[in-house]
Amino acid sequence: MKEIFVLAEHRRGQIRDITFEMLTKGLELAKEINTTLTTVLLGKDMKEQAEKLSQYSNKVLVIDDAKLENFNSEAYQRLLSHLITERKPILLMLGHTSYGIDLAPSLATSLNIPLATDCIDLKLENEKLTITRQMYGGKVNANGILRKAESYIVTIRQAAFQAKKGLSMNGEISQLPSILKEEMIEKRFIEFVLPPPGGVDITAADVLVGIGRGIKDENEIPSVEELAKTLGGVLACSRPIVDKGWLPNTRQVGSSGKTVKPKLYIALGISGAFQHVLGMKNSDLIIAVNKDPNAPIFGVADFGIVEDLFKIVPSLKSKIIELKAQK
Amino acid sequence: MNIIVCVKHVPETAEAEIKINPEGTAIEKTGLVFDINEWDDYALEEAVQIKEKFGGSVTAITVGPEDADSTLRKCLARGADNAIRLTDPKFNGSDSYAIAKILHKAIKDLPFDIVLTGALAGDDGYTAVGPILAEHLEVPHATMIKKIELSGDTARVNRELEGGLEEVVEIKLPAVLSIQTGINEPRYVSIMGIRKAMQKETKILGLADLGLSENEVGEAGSWITIEKVYVPPVEKQAEFLKGSAEDIATKIAELLKARGLV
Numbered sequence: 001m002k003e004i005f006v007l008a009e010h011r012r013g014q015i016r017d018i019t020f021e022m023l024t025k026g027l028e029l030a031k032e033i034n035t036t037l038t039t040v041l042l043g044k045d046m047k048e049q050a051e052k053l054s055q056y057s058n059k060v061l062v063i064d065d066a067k068l069e070n071f072n073s074e075a076y077q078r079l080l081s082h083l084i085t086e087r088k089p090i091l092l093m094l095g096h097t098s099y100g101i102d103l104a105p106s107l108a109t110s111l112n113i114p115l116a117t118d119c120i121d122l123k124l125e126n127e128k129l130t131i132t133r134q135m136y137g138g139k140v141n142a143n144g145i146l147r148k149a150e151s152y153i154v155t156i157r158q159a160a161f162q163a164k165k166g167l168s169m170n171g172e173i174s175q176l177p178s179i180l181k182e183e184m185i186e187k188r189f190i191e192f193v194l195p196p197p198g199g200v201d202i203t204a205a206d207v208l209v210g211i212g213r214g215i216k217d218e219n220e221i222p223s224v225e226e227l228a229k230t231l232g233g234v235l236a237c238s239r240p241i242v243d244k245g246w247l248p249n250t251r252q253v254g255s256s257g258k259t260v261k262p263k264l265y266i267a268l269g270i271s272g273a274f275q276h277v278l279g280m281k282n283s284d285l286i287i288a289v290n291k292d293p294n295a296p297i298f299g300v301a302d303f304g305i306v307e308d309l310f311k312i313v314p315s316l317k318s319k320i321i322e323l324k325a326q327k
Numbered sequence: 328m329n330i331i332v333c334v335k336h337v338p339e340t341a342e343a344e345i346k347i348n349p350e351g352t353a354i355e356k357t358g359l360v361f362d363i364n365e366w367d368d369y370a371l372e373e374a375v376q377i378k379e380k381f382g383g384s385v386t387a388i389t390v391g392p393e394d395a396d397s398t399l400r401k402c403l404a405r406g407a408d409n410a411i412r413l414t415d416p417k418f419n420g421s422d423s424y425a426i427a428k429i430l431h432k433a434i435k436d437l438p439f440d441i442v443l444t445g446a447l448a449g450d451d452g453y454t455a456v457g458p459i460l461a462e463h464l465e466v467p468h469a470t471m472i473k474k475i476e477l478s479g480d481t482a483r484v485n486r487e488l489e490g491g492l493e494e495v496v497e498i499k500l501p502a503v504l505s506i507q508t509g510i511n512e513p514r515y516v517s518i519m520g521i522r523k524a525m526q527k528e529t530k531i532l533g534l535a536d537l538g539l540s541e542n543e544v545g546e547a548g549s550w551i552t553i554e555k556v557y558v559p560p561v562e563k564q565a566e567f568l569k570g571s572a573e574d575i576a577t578k579i580a581e582l583l584k585a586r587g588l589v
Binding site (some may be wrong): 070 | 497511
């Protein structure tokens with residue numbers, strides 16, 4: 001049986017969590033179909049990282065090249081095309097991340113290999129690949145089958161699989177020569193832009209009131225912020241609020257924002273797309289208010305209220321004030 | 328600058344209650360409001376802003392049935408100069424791969440410096456059309472874009488990474504750029520603008536016009552066939568608090584008090 005490839009994702013020297021999540025699932029699949037798991041590691045000075053990854057896979061293929069210091073989909077595509085054509089893995093797994101999204105679709109197209117993106121589950125049987133992915137912002141799951149092929153490519157959603165820690169497989173590490181001769185011409189990495197410093201640190205707050213699409217007007221924000229203040233907390237939000245420019249991105253909770261773990265998280269008008277949930281699901285207590293009874297947020301909340309948030313906010317605020325006055 | 332912007336007409340589901348059809352193969356579309364895909368809305372605005380700064384033209388293009396004309400009209404009202412709708416019953420069941428092939432056939436002979444797409448569509452969320460299209464057009468691409476600066480034949484773009492981080496990438500034009508939400512502030516469409524747009528014509532092209540064969544599109548030409556859709560099983564379900572707003576507020580307040588949070 002042909003091997004399974006996992007593309008290691010790393011940034012600024014750090015292997016990203018998604019890599020270990022994919023390796024955990026990859027190992028499970030490899031055992032099921034009686035094959036081996038190979039990690040592909042592209043980068044510069046990757047000795048330490050290769051060592052670590054070898055504990056989670058049967059093999060690590062390393063291409064070390066100064067031109068790979070930072071991610072570049074053009075460089076990655078050339079190297080992976082070469083590797084896939086040569087070794088014909090049954091499956092290549094990449095993260096459904098800013099890197100995987102930039103790389104997988106064009107790689108799959110150039111090699112004429114079927115691709116399924118943003119998968120939350122997958123199954124290989126008789127060289128057929130079936131996948132589960134979500135649609136409509138996480139409100140619907142879809143099971144699909146890929147066109148039968150020699151190889152498949154998938155991108156895997158972050159946190160879809162729980163990474164097993166502490167394996168010691170002592171996989172074999174092989175250094176491969178880089179076929180990149182010159183600098184990339186189409187695409188060039190320039191620099192990272194760090195989020196602006198300062199402002200409120202939502203990761204340090206015990207109480208967060210998160211607002212989302214249910215807020216229709218910037219003028220509605222102060223009344224909700226008052227509720228946050230009454231509770232001794234601060235205001236946080238999901239992506240649409242930042243997109244509209246109503247709150248700075250330092251307040252954004254989720255995969256493209258911050259990960260928070262407050263004692264209390266009140267989600268107001270947040271549907272609970274996985275990108276947001278990823279950033280707040282480990283809060284101690286989650287209370288969600290949403291008009292849609294099937295909103296995915298109710299799958300992570302401890303308590304749910306199916307109601308217009310503006311009916312709940314004023315009553316709750318006065319109740320809390322009342323309660324505080326009794327002390 | 329000649330800019331082509333690919334848009335999709337999708338149901339708004341973020342705040343709507345979704346029902347699955349009895350066959351379990353798709354969602355019930357009746358009763359849902361359709362509009363331009365949110366990411367494409369930002370892509371269109373970016374296209375119009377580039378045109379306003381550098382001159383040139385904006386062509387909006389979509390794959391979809393007649394209903395999708397309302398999304399094209401919105402694009403025209405907001406500043407697009409031309410609109411093209413690619414349509415054929417055979418296109419049904421197309422995934423991102425087949426859609427990108429259809430778009431490619433329509434775009435390859437048009438003059439363009441930049442093709443913009445939304446980073447993803449809010450319905451199927453494949454996040455793949457842009458780079459697939461780029462590969463077919465044999466031009467470079469970049470995705471998840473939060474900023475574009477043009478100079479000469481290069482674009483300097485900011486890509487959104489995880490955790491609030493961005494990267495700046497320089498890319499050669501012509502290129503396909505996939506736009507992330509929040510890159511700009513999509514403008515308001517005036518009634519006048521919509522009226523004017525009604526007078527502009529939409530070009531309609533089908534399977535044969537595009538030189539496509541049946542097996543290149545629809546399920547036959549796709550990477551994925553969706554077999555079943557269903558409401559995601561919940562591992563845990565919130566305990567629902569019911570009653571009047573007053574009752575609910577009292578319950579929450581008690582809950583917070585019991586946990587020492589107030």
